[in-house]
Structure formats: C-alpha cells, structure tokens
Amino acid sequence: MTDTSQSVAFVRTATIPPSPPPAMETGAVKWMRENLFSSIPYSILTLVSLYVIFVILSGVLPWIFNGVWNASNLAECREILDGATGACFAVLKERWPQLIFGLSYPAEEYWRPGLAFLLLFFAAAPVMFFDLPRKMLIITLLYPFIAYWLLWGGTIFVPILALVGVVAGYMVYQRLVAGSFAAGFFGGVATAFVIWYIGGLLIPEGASENALLVPVASRDMGGFMLNMMLGVTCVSLSIPIGIVLALGRQSSMPLIKWICVVFIEFIRGVPLITLLFVASVMLAYFFPPESSVDLFLRVVIMITMFSAAYIAEVIRGGLAALPKGQYEAADSLGLDYPQAMRLIILPQALKISIPGIVNIAVGLFKDTVLVSVISMFDILGMIRGPILSTTAWNGVYWELLGFASLLFFVTCYGISQYSQWLERRLATDHR
Amino acid sequence: MSTITDPPEGSFRLSMLINDTRYRSMTFQAIAAIVLALSFWYLGNNLIQNLRQAGLNISYSFLGSPAGYDINQSLIEYDSQSSHSRAAIVGILNTLLVAFMACITATVFGVLAGVLRLSKNWLVSKLMAVYVEIFRNIPVLIWIIIIFTIMTAVMPAPRAFRGDDPAASMLFNAFAVTNRGIYIPAPVWGPGSIVVVLTFIASIVGIFFFRRYATKMLFDTGRLLPTFWPSVGLFFIPTILMHFIMGQPVSLDYPVLGGFNFSGGLQLGAPLIALWFALSIYTGAFIAENVRAGIQAVSKGQSEAAGALGLRPGRIMSLVVLPQALRVIIPPLISQYLNITKNSSLAIAVGYADVTATLGGITLNQTGRAIECVLLLMLFYLTISLTISAVMNVYNNSVKLKER
Amino acid sequence: MKTSVFFGALTVAGMAAGMASAATLDDVKARGTLNCGVSTGLVGFASPDANGVWTGFDVGLCRAVAAAVLGDSDAVEFIPTTGKTRFTALASGEIDMLARNTTWTFSRDVDLKFEFVGTNYYDGQGFMAPRELGVSSALELDGATVCIQTGTTTELNLADFFRSNNMSYEPVPIETNAEAQQQYLAGACDVFTTDASGLAATRASFEVPGDHVLLPEIVSKEPLGPLVRHGDSDWGDIVRWTLNALITAEELDVTSANIEELAASPTDNPEINRLLGTEGELGAMLGLDADWAMKAIAAGGNYGELFEKNIGENTPIGLARGLNAQWTEGGLIYSPPFR
Secondary structure (H helix, E strand, O other), X not given: OXXXXXXXXXXXXXXXXXXXXXHHHOHHHHHHHHHOOOOHHHHHXXXXXXXXXXXXXXXXXXXXXXXEOOOOOHHHHHHHHOOOOOOEOHHHHHHHHHHHHOOOOOHHHOXXXXXXXXXXXXXXXXXXXXXXXXXXXXXXXXXXXXXXXXXXXXXXXXXXXXXXXXXXXXXXXXXXXXXXXXXXXXXXXXHHHHHHHHHHHHOOOOOOOOOOEOOOXXXXXXXXXXXXXXXXXXXXXHHHHHXXXXXXXXXXXXXXXXXXXXXXXXXXXXXXXHHHXXXXXXXXXXXXXXXXOOHHHHHHHHHHHHHHHHHHHHHHHHHHHOOHXXXXXXXXXXXXXXXXXXXXXXXXXXXXXXXXXXXXXXXHHHHHHHHHHHOOOEHHHHXXXXXXXXXXXXXXXXXXXXXXXXXXXXXXXXXXXXXXXXXXXXXXXXX | OOOOOOOOOOOOOOOHHHHOHHHHHHHHHHHHHHHHHHHHHHHHHHHHHHHHHHOOOOOOHHHHOEOOOOOOOOOOOOOOOOEHHHHHHHHHHHHHHHHHHHHHHHHHHHHHXXXXXXXXXXXXXXXXXXHHHHHHOOOHHHHHXXXXXXXXXXXXXXXHHOOOOOOOOOEOXXXXXXXXXXXXXXXXXXXXXXHHHHHHHXXXXXHHHHHHHHHHHHHHHOOXXXXXXXXXXXXXXXXXXXXXXXXXXXXXXXXXXXXXXXXXXXXXXXXXXXXXXXHHHHHHHHHHHHHHHHHHHOOHHHHHHHHHOOOOHHHHHHHHHHHHHHHHHHHHHHHHHHHHHHHXXXXXXXXXXOHHHHHHHHHHHHHOOHHHHHHHHHHHHHHHHXXXXXXXXXXXXXXXXXXX | OHHHHHHHHHXXXXXXXXXXXXXXXXXXXXXXXXXXXXXXXXXXXXXXXXXXXXXXHHHHHHHHHHHHHHOOOOOEEXXXXXXXXXXXXXXXXXXXXXXXXXXXXXXXXXXXXXXXXXXXXXXXXXXXXXXXXXXXXXXXXXXXXXXXXXXXXXXXXXXXXXXHOOXXXXXXXXXXXHHHHHHHHOOOOOEEEEEHHHHHHHHHOOOOHHHEEEOOOOOOOEEEEEEEXXXXXXXXXXXXXXXXXXXXXXXXXXXXOOHHHHHXXXXXXXXXXXXXXXXXXHHHHHOOOOOHXXXXXXXXXXXXXXXXXXXXXXXXXXXXXHHHOEHHHOOOEOOOOOO
C-alpha cells in the first residue's frame, strides 16, 4: 500500500490567474461567430451579402474617386478619363446653382434663399424641440413673412401689411373669444381682411420697383429650392386644414361630416399626378375669366389639398385614440365645443399624431418632384429638361440623378430620424 | 356635447339659432350648405364663362373617334384605328396588370426584408436597414427613372445577340434578356391540351386536400405526415404524364432573333419590367417596415414559448409569430397596395402605356380635351381606390369580430 | 391696379399675376413683359444656357415680338411648356403666344380655337437609324422598335405611315427628348423618329454623329409656327406681321448690321421705308410705334440671321435652308407685302 498522503506533493496556495478564453470565444472572432457565422444558412447569407456589398462597392467607388471635376462638357470628361471608369462631376460644378436655385433666379441674390433656408432651422427648432424656450416661437410666427420677403423680394410693405393684418386679427380674436369662439374667429378674420384691404390702398403703386430687395417672380424659382418651398409651404398650410377636416369628419352634423368625408376620400383616392394635371391644365378654367393665377400658386393649392386630406386621416386616428373619458371630462367641466377641442382634446390628439404627420410630411416632400411632369423646373425637372438637353451634358445621368438622390436622402433621412427620436420621447410616459 | 333634458319653455327667438344647441347645428349646416352651393356656383360659373370665352365646350364624343396612335403593350386587341375609349381601356388593363404584379413582388420583397432585418445575422440585418432607408428616403419617380436607365444601359441590345461571335447569348436558347424587355417561351395550346390543363387543376385541388388531410392526421393522431415532397410530386407528375399520354399537345414557342427584334415567344417589355421592379422594390421597403413593426408587436413570450416547445426558428416564425403579426401587418399592407396602384401612374416617365399615359397622355395631347380626360382619369383611380378601401374595411371588420 | 396689391397680400403677393383681358396687347403693355411659351429644352429652338438665358430659333421670335411691342427684346418671360400643358397655358391666358415648334393642323386651328399666325419652319417627320443597322429606307423598317417623343403629332404620323405601308412596329413613347436619345443610343430602339430638324439637332449632340444616318423618307408635313388665342385678331396681327417683318427683312437684305443706317433716313426702296417706319403709318395701324419692325429686326436679326445663328449650317445642328429658303431662292418662306 502506498502512502498516498506522502504522494501529495503539491498543495496550491494561490489562485490560478484566469486563463484567457479560447481564441474562438473572444473579441472579433467571437463576435463574428455569433453574429455572422452562427449556422450554415447564416454563413451562406453572410457570404452572399459580402459578395453583394463587394460588387456594389467595386462598381461605385472607382466611379466616384476617379470623378472628373474640371471639364466644360461630357466629351472633355471622356477625354480626361481616357476609357477609365469615372464620374463626370464637372456637370455638378458647372450647374449646381441651377440644380439648387433654378434656371433664372438672379445669381447675385442667391444669398436670399440661403438665408431663408438658414432661418428655417431657427423657425422650426421651437416647434420640433419642446425644451427650447417658448419665446423662440416668435421667430416661427414671424418666419413666413420674413421668408416670403426674402424669396420673392419686392416692397417690404406687403409682408409687413400681411403681418399687421394677422396681428390685428389675433387681437380682435382675443377680445371676442371670451364671448364665443365663432365671434372671435370670424371677427379676427374680418379684421385682418379689412386691414389688408385698406393697407392695399395705401401702398404706393410701383413700390416694388425700387425696393430694397429686387422682386423675383415665382416662375423664376426652381431646383431643389422649389422642392423645399413646396414641401414647407404645403405641409404648414395643410396642418390647420387637416385639423378642420378631421374635426369635421367627427362632427355630429351630417352635412358637415358628409362634406369632409367626400373631400378626404376623393383626394386620397386619386394619385397626386392627376391633381397636378388639374393644376396645370384644368384649374385655370375655374378662376375668374379676368384673372390668371400663377402656376406655383395653383400647384400649392393642389398639393395642400392633397396633404391636408392625408393629415386629416392621421389626426382622426389621434382623435380616435383618445380615451372617451377625456371628451366626457371636458363636457362635465361645462366647456363648450370649441373650448373642449382647443383646451383638452386637440393638444392631446395632436401630440399622438405628430409622428404620423412627420411621415406624411416626408412623403409629401418626396412627391414634390412630380411637379417636373407638369414642366416646372424643380431639381428633377432641371435635370430632365434644360441640363440633359444641352449638347454639352447630354448623357450625364448618374451624376445628376445621384446628386438629386443624395439631397433627398439627406433631408428625408434627417427628418425621419427626428421623427423616431420624437416617437421615443413621446412614448416615455406610457412605459 | 351637452344635452338639455328640459328645454326652457318660451317662444322662439332669433338668437336661439346661435345660442341654443338644438338649433345651432341646424344653423351651421345651413351656412355650410349655402357656402358650398355658392362656391360650386362660383366655380361652375367661372368654368362656363371661360369656356365660352375660349369657344370650347365639354363633350365626350371624342371617345368614339379613332385614336390614331399605337400602343406597344396591350392585353386586348388594339390598333391605331381603335377608338380613344378602347385606348383608355387598354391603359386601364395595363395599370391593373402592373399594379397587380407589383403588389405580389413588393409583398415578397417586403416580407423577406422585414424578417431579415430582424435576423440575428448582423451583416444581413444592417444590409436590410440600408436597403430600407435608401429606398424610403428617395422619391419613387427618381427610382423609376434610375432603374429604367440602368435597364437600358446595362442589358444588351438585341443587336448584341447577332453575328458569329455575339456579345450576348440566350439562356438555354429559350430566354433572351435584352434592354427592350425579356423574351420567354410562350405556350402554344394544341388540340387536346384542355385535358392537360384540367389534370393540372385537378392535381392542385389534390394537393390542397392532401394538406388538409395531413393537418387532420396531425391533430387527430399526432402523426406528422411529410407534405413537401408529396406536394411537389403531385404538382408535376400527373400533368407531365398526361402531357405525354395525350401526345404532347402543349408545345412551346421559343423567341427567335429575326429582323430587328426577337419574334415569337412572350415579351415582357422593358418599361413594364422597369416600372414593375421599381414599384416593387420601393414599396417593398415600406412593407418591410410594416412587417418589422408587426413582428415586434407580437410579444416576445410567444416565440420563447414556441422555443420551449421545441420548435425550430423557421417554424417559430411561420407557425407562431407571422400569423399573429398578420393582424397588425395587413391594414397598412393594403394601404401600400393602394399606393402602388396610385404610383403606377408614374409609368409616364418610362413610356409604359398605363391609363395615365394613354387617356391622360397621348389622348389628351391629341384631342386637347384636357378637362374631360383628367376627369375620366380621376374617376378611374377613385373607383379603384374605393374598391380596395371597401375590401379593407370588410377585412378589418372580420378581424375585429374574431378578436372579441 | 390697387386691388392687385390687396390680392397680393391675400394670395402671397404678386402670384396672382396681372389681369388678362380681351386685349392681349394692353395686357402685355401694362405688364411690361411678354409671356412666351417655349419648349422645356430643345437645342437650337429653345434652350436655356448655363446662365439661364434662353436662346434658340423660337426664342428669337419671342424676343422680336417683345422688341416690337415693348421696345426691349429682354422683356420676355419664357414659360416652359410640355406637349400636354402648352395648349391650356395659351387658352387660359397664362402665355400670350406659343412658339414651341407646334405643328399647324386643322383640328388645333379649328377645334381647339387657336390661331396660327404663320409658319416659321417647314419641317417633316423623319427617321434616324444607326449606320451599322444597314437600313437605307424607312420602308425597310418592318418589325422595328421605334422611339417617339410623345405629346406631338409624331405618334399619329408614325401610325399612319406604318399602317399605309402595311408594316408592323413597336412604339416606345418617351417623354423628353433627352431620354429618347438615351434609349436610342443604348439600342433599346432601332430607330428614333421626330421632326427632321429635331433629328438633326439630336444627332449633332452625339459623340460620333457620323455613326447615325437620317433616312431619306419624310413621312409628314410639319409646318411649325407660332400661335395665339382665337378671338384677339389685333394681337394675332402683331405676331403675324412681326414674323413677316423678319422674313421681308431678309428678302430686302435688311440685316441687324445695316438696319441703323437704313432706318436713319428714307431709302430709295419704298418697301424698306414702309417696313422700317420711315414712310407710311403701318406701325400705327397695329397700335405700335412707327419703328416697331425696326426694333424687332434689330433684336436678333432678320429671319435668315436667326436661322443661321441658331440652327444653320455653321451651328452644331447644321440644318440646310432647304424648304426654309426664301421663295426667291426656291424655298417656301414668303411674306405678304408690306403695303
């Protein structure tokens, strides 16, 4: 029998330092094994995806990095490239003012739309981010008048007059609304109209001629600026109209309800392009015979109607999502209909609807390129019309379409990221 | 709205029209009716005056006169002597065709992308996220133009198939992929082919009954019958057998390069393919988001429970998660189908002869009847949309009933 | 008008553009600019350059009319129109005249209620095919795929041509000229058809123009001309006689170079004197200044100069005068006398 106690020659006195995990289970390898090659089908998927990425990048990257920036026409580009793959970005360099500002916006006035664009951020910020001081909303309220003056130029009296009319109307509304909402509302509107009319008589004839900012006709605007203008104007105009339509659709008055339902379903039932056809070939017949209304304004009218119908449906969803108790509570407080809507229902319903409204806004902004079909020179219209039809740049598709896509992607992706952020923020109180 | 149970007695005063809730809604509706009638009268009056001033009139008689133009893709018989109304019908059918095809493929793309985006494979899910974001954030008109341009630029022209050492060749001598479209063999129905077709229909019905039987067996006895291979067998074998028994009545007409173009076979035109693909892949990105939201709406406990029962991941998805997600997915899916139908009006950008291109395009240009054409066009889209909405409401109601 | 300012404040000012009344001439004068409808971009006829300045043959006519009426050839608003929007734009008063290589046809003149004031370019529909296709006549095009620019009379002519020759074809209607060109170059269609002038302009912009041939057949008559609304004959007369003045000027060798000299004092040729307003009352009859035609010609030169500058043989488009030569040189360009 051997003495086992003797053979225990070693008793560990200290802990073993932890050995590193096997190579398969650490760092990048582990991550790859878990996320890319966890099973055979997944591995195949990964390899296929890698191949797809490789094919796309190997086609696109040389094209971008070989790009020619200095040439005066396509033939020169091809000469410089000498058979190699490469883009001809020279077209962007030469034509970017047209792609952004349109064909005939005066070049020395480009700072005006630029400034208006910059101010847009200040105007939108207090609406988009609730934490900012409420006083900033003043900028938002002044923005339409400033932007109008910057873009169209002409006499400063017109936007000031419009502003005075709005302010006066609001003051009358404030005074009368205590009595009844309807009196306040119609009183305010009437006041604004009276002021506009009287003011219109006071503005001297030809004031626009030697104004501080050179007047620019709306048909001279184009490019991406036109898309932005259409998008911003139509969305902001269509929100109040959408609210009215949504409330009308919920109304207990059959006639009002019926009008709103027919309007909403009609607009939602037809493609935007037919509405634009209406704007371009039909609407002119519905205005008084003596007047002719600018194509820009006609398009704004149709797109606003279009987006108002969609926004109305989103807000209707918001109204329907509110618990019935909210309506009943408002009634039991003795609030009348306008008060209940203004103070209780709409603030909550709109809060629920904001992400939906932002989605509609993004969709609408993308749809503004359809105006190129009715011969307006927005960014796509510029590309398909004047630029591609010149002898110098005939055949430069990818650079131009890619540039347009990039602009839209940046804008729309930005807005949709904001919308997701907002959704998360608004969702906090439900968890 | 508060209701007054005990209205105050007394004679009617004019101010009650505004202040009494019983009459107020009547007042408002009367005002609305008057405003509505006035604006219609105003617009109508303007229209009549404008038309009179321009010496025009509203008349639909042009619909009966010969259209005078040709259409490259038509599901019904059409030539340049057919009437404008027939051209409009050709356009309507083409619209429905591309919308129907795009709905199916968009659903496939969307479901695949939506499921893959939730995949645990990091690369695949990121790739799908990129796909969804890129397609959602760039206008569909730009996509249609890009895809059409890619098609014309990348695919070989029929010229490339010619010569001793052609730059392009046909697949299996049966399929030709050109930038004018894809040519595939067309079936020719010889005498007796009706029997083959009937056999095929019968075997489809057979597959259906077999599957029901298998399900019943599974529920009754717990025995899982194999269904996949028997279904495949049933699908092919009887039809092929019958085909040979009947002496090969169905033959294929292969496309052949001759003259300027491929002739024979079935041609899917490049505009159709470009529009179809662009609409599918664009809308697919939106459907992917709907599918993802629907899957995420199914509580995680469901898939964990299914996993605990020992189901494989594929089966968890198809048997447990997707059926429950469908209830969330389908309403937005149908509104995406609606969008496809409406976006198909952008066919005009690629030269596909849909109804906007025939009735609202060439007919409008040739006859100058703008008001009539645009009104008819809107009427058509409105009918389609309302029909789809009605179907959607029926579906929503049926889902609601099941829930309670 | 004061109320227009009020309208302005109401409708985002200035966009309810002036009032269009029955007398177009008064509107144009009150507005100070001529609204002229042109195409969205066709090299040689109307296209904007990198600075947004419109040039071209049709544009030249617009400028001449503006110079005649307003005395300033830059007082023109060029309003791009498509095949679809052009007639409504004119009928609704959005534009005062349309100079967008529009074919004069019976139905447009009579049914659509427009007034074609003349022909500034005699055109016809032709075909262009790649040289390697080996086609030498349009009659060999049986079974071909044809690219067409839609929204014109081209589709109808094409259908008629193939039908009457008992041939089949496959039309590919494309909306813009640039896209049609791209389809054609990529081989998605065998031939490209449009007006012969357009084909020449298109071929000129190709990398290797010599690789493409214009087929000899001209399958239609396409008299292209400016048009105005029906029912305002005074305005129609102004546009018509401005065009005629340009044509007569070429016939009488009045060019933008020598016009100052010729207009300074009456010359030996009484017709030149009447044209340039140094004799007679022709301008007053139109309701314009006496030197209206002189301004119109000085704006861009006479008909021949406009032709040579924009589409003539020394330009990339390189069109020969052909039918569009003066009648004295065997062409169809002919102006009634100024008397």
